[in-house]
Amino acid sequence: MSETKGNNWAIILGGSRGLGLATAQKLSEEGYAICIVHRDRRADLPEIQIQFTKIKENAPAFCSFNTDAVNPQKRREIIQELKSGFKEGDRVKVLVHSIAKGSLKPMYSPNGEVLSAEDVEITFRAMALSLYEWVQNLVSENMNHPDMRVISFTSEGNTKAMPGYAAVSVAKAALEAFTRSIALEFAPLGIKANCIQAGVTNTSSFNMIPGSERIMEMAKKRNPYGRITRAEDVADVVSMLCREEARWINGSIVKADGGESLR
Secondary structure (H helix, E strand, O other): OOOOOOOEEEEEEOOOOHHHHHHHHHHHHOOOEEEEEEOOOHHHHHHHHHHHHHHHOOOOOEEEEEOOOOOHHHHHHHHHHHHHOOOOOOEEEEEEEOOOOOOOOOOOOOOOOOOOHHHHHHHHHHHHHHHHHHHHHHHHOOOEEEEEEEEEEEOHHHOOOOOOOHHHHHHHHHHHHHHHHHHHHOHHHOOEEEEEEEOOEOOOOHHHOOOHHHHHHHHHHHOOOOOOEOHHHHHHHHHHHOOHHHOOOOOOEEEEOOOHHHO
16 A cells, blocks of 8 residues: 655744744745644734635645734633644644744833743743744654654844843743754754844834834945845745755754844
């Protein structure tokens, strides 16, 4: 009897906009079945569904969940529902972590609200710890492909201090640490984990950073190509890291910024 070949699934956490949406679009064009987990207001859903319809045109299978990917119970429910819909041979080949849920409060303000320990904990859980929890749950349910790629997004704020960015900076540094440990400890299962350090990209989450317009203009001046990074640029690097030829890239921080960080 010939072996049944199922779908290779890509789960995109935070896939309704920005880097996550561009990645979902790219991977759907390459034949991946797509599962998008996002958290959006009802008023934004009509526009989001238009984008999802475009993805469905290419993907062999598609599903989406408008819920909190960080909540443990919700995560288990998503995984069980996805698993129950798997056909024979279906496996999760790619997990992309693009969750942007964190505090952008300053550490010091003479008048306004300042960053609290709880703010840091919430940001850490959403933007770092959740990566490990998703990998752990997928493995425990035996849904992982024997060559699964785990990819997350970091930024130059991982080492560079910026006003109001402390909680996210802590989370990004932790995200990179989790990536290295996942790459090491899940290697016996064939899993590869890498982090992409994207250049400044005009996304809704970036625009929430205090002084984002000034940061964007500075990024254009710093970049050898005179422009900021596009979401599609980053999605192309995700695609590259998912290929067979990238099987030996593991535990790395890959820059996708056109050389912006060179100066």
